[in-house]
Amino acid sequence: MVEVKNVSKQYGNKNVVDNVSLQIAKGKITSFIGPNGAGKSTLLSMISRLISKDSGEIFIDGEEVSKCNSNELAKKISILKQSNHINIRLTIRELVSFGRFPYSQGRLTKEDWRYVDEAIHYMELEDIEDKFLDQLSGGQQQRAYIAMVIAQNTDYILLDEPLNNLDMKHSVQIMKVLRRLTDELGKTVIIVIHDINFASCYSDYIVALKDGKVVQEGPTEEIIDSSVLKGIYEMDINIEHINENRIAVYYA
Incomplete structure (x- = not known):
C-alpha cells in the first residue's frame, strides 16, 4: 500500500501540493484526475522520489521512501514521466532492456531477457523491436517506453499521462495492458490521466485534485458523476451511460 501523509510541495509562493x-x-x-495545475504530476513524482517533498511522509509497504535504498526502491516502483528524451541511438529492444538495470546493473541474464521479451510481447512490438527509436512514430515510442517500465517488473507502476501522442486504438491497448497487469499479476497502477472516459472505464479508484488539494476520492462509480465532476472542473459535464463498461462524457 502507498500512504501519503500531510505531503506538501511549494515552488516560489505557490503550494503545488498542499498538505495531501x-x-x-x-x-x-x-487514477489521478483534475484540471491542469492541480498537482497531479508533482504528487506522482514525489511518491516515486523523483522530486523531493517539502514536508510530510510517503510510505511504500510501510517503508518511508526517503529512507529507501535507491536500487531497492527501483525494484519496487517504476515510473514513466510525460517527456522522455534519450540522446543515444537505441532500438526498442535495447530501450526495454534498460528496465532490467536495477537487477542486472547492465549485465543481463537469461531471466532478464525473458522479462524484456515478455514486455515487448505485452505491447505488441515484436515486429519492430529492432527498429531505432528515431524511426518510430510518437505512439510507437510511447509503447516502447511503457514496455521498458513493464520489464522492470515492479509491484508499483506509476504513469504520468501515458496516453499522450496516442491514437484511440493504442490508448485502448495500453489501458487494457494495465488492466491485465493489475488483474492477472497483481500490479498496483497509479496513473495521471486527463481523459475521463478512460479513467471511468479502467480505474478502480479515482483521486481528484484541484489547486494542490485532494477534493474528491473514492471508487470510480462514485466519482464519475455529473455533479461530482462539475465541482472538480467547474463546468457542466454530462455523462451518458452507454453500457455497464462504457460512458460518454460531454462538456457543456
Whole structure:
C-alpha cells in the first residue's frame, strides 16, 4: 500500500501540493484526475522520489521512501514521466532492456531477457523491436517506453499521462495492458490521466485534485458523476451511460 501523509510541495509562493493525505490500495488501478495545475504530476513524482517533498511522509509497504535504498526502491516502483528524451541511438529492444538495470546493473541474464521479451510481447512490438527509436512514430515510442517500465517488473507502476501522442486504438491497448497487469499479476497502477472516459472505464479508484488539494476520492462509480465532476472542473459535464463498461462524457 502507498500512504501519503500531510505531503506538501511549494515552488516560489505557490503550494503545488498542499498538505495531501491519501491511501492507495495494492492490486488496483488508481487514477489521478483534475484540471491542469492541480498537482497531479508533482504528487506522482514525489511518491516515486523523483522530486523531493517539502514536508510530510510517503510510505511504500510501510517503508518511508526517503529512507529507501535507491536500487531497492527501483525494484519496487517504476515510473514513466510525460517527456522522455534519450540522446543515444537505441532500438526498442535495447530501450526495454534498460528496465532490467536495477537487477542486472547492465549485465543481463537469461531471466532478464525473458522479462524484456515478455514486455515487448505485452505491447505488441515484436515486429519492430529492432527498429531505432528515431524511426518510430510518437505512439510507437510511447509503447516502447511503457514496455521498458513493464520489464522492470515492479509491484508499483506509476504513469504520468501515458496516453499522450496516442491514437484511440493504442490508448485502448495500453489501458487494457494495465488492466491485465493489475488483474492477472497483481500490479498496483497509479496513473495521471486527463481523459475521463478512460479513467471511468479502467480505474478502480479515482483521486481528484484541484489547486494542490485532494477534493474528491473514492471508487470510480462514485466519482464519475455529473455533479461530482462539475465541482472538480467547474463546468457542466454530462455523462451518458452507454453500457455497464462504457460512458460518454460531454462538456457543456
